[in-house]
Amino acid sequence: MSAPTGHDGLRARKKQRTRSALVEAGLDLFLRHGYDATTVDEIAAAVEVSPRTFFRYFAGKEDIALAKGAELDEQIVTAFLDAPTGEPPLPALRRAVLSMVRDSASTEGVPNFLRLQHLINRTPSLLAGSLRRSSETQHRIAEEIGRRHGVDAARDLRPHVLVGVVFTGLHLGLEAMCADPRRDLDRLVELVGRAVDLASAGVPDRWGDEPDSW
Missing domain, CATH: 1.10.357.10 (Tetracycline Repressor, domain 2)
Structure with missing residues (x-):
């Protein structure tokens, strides 16, 4: 069995940071503009990721x-x-x-x-x-x-x-x-x-x- 590396841990931390950033950006937009007026595209753009990436983390807003x-x-x-x-x-x-x-x-x-x-x-x-x-x-x-x-x-x-x-x-x-x-x-x-x-x-x-x- 090969020795474990830090690659998987680094990837997991990156995913967690992206997830947290999406949550914070979404909540900020909801509170500033309202839930109904906020789109998934706007949340993704605030974190500088694509809507496709957004849907890897969440089913919807x-x-x-x-x-x-x-x-x-x-x-x-x-x-x-x-x-x-x-x-x-x-x-x-x-x-x-x-x-x-x-x-x-x-x-x-x-x-x-x-x-x-x-x-x-x-x-x-x-x-x-x-x-x-x-x-x-x-x-x-x-x-x-x-x-x-x-x-x-x-x-x-x-x-x-x-x-x-x-x-x-x-x-x-x-x-x-x-x-x-x-x-x-x-x-x-x-x-x-x-x-x-x-x-x-x-x-x-x-x-x-x-x-x-x-």
Whole structure:
């Protein structure tokens, strides 16, 4: 067997850079000109690649708009998986959600972070795609909660209910912040945290043994 070279690694890094550049260019154009008014040709031109190259990475511009949301979901999953296995699921998931919000809004800037949320919520095709992706993420987290806490998430509804109410709080908190005149990071985290707490108010940190009650 021949010794591995750095060629494959270099090619993979180049592909990742091109993909990231397409996402950033697409989001910038969406936010400046609107989703419907932006074309694939314009996104490709902004990165100085051909439309043919664009379609090697994405099926269409919807995938560009939803790519960032997929990254945010992965941040939540990763942060939750990093929590100690014995920690109650509600505080662990709450902390993972707020960590994603703070880190992402710090990196993107609160206005751009919220403009992207607003764009998705106001574009039916993007909202439908975002909800599908979020549902898949919630299912993954619920399965992990079940595994960690010794319940069958296919039969016990509590992991799915817990994840559902936390994500509902996240979405409501983001909507509330979109309507808030302030664009302050601490205010964003506060609103999302408050919405998550209200949504999950009936969920205890630790559950009982009966699957039909907390």
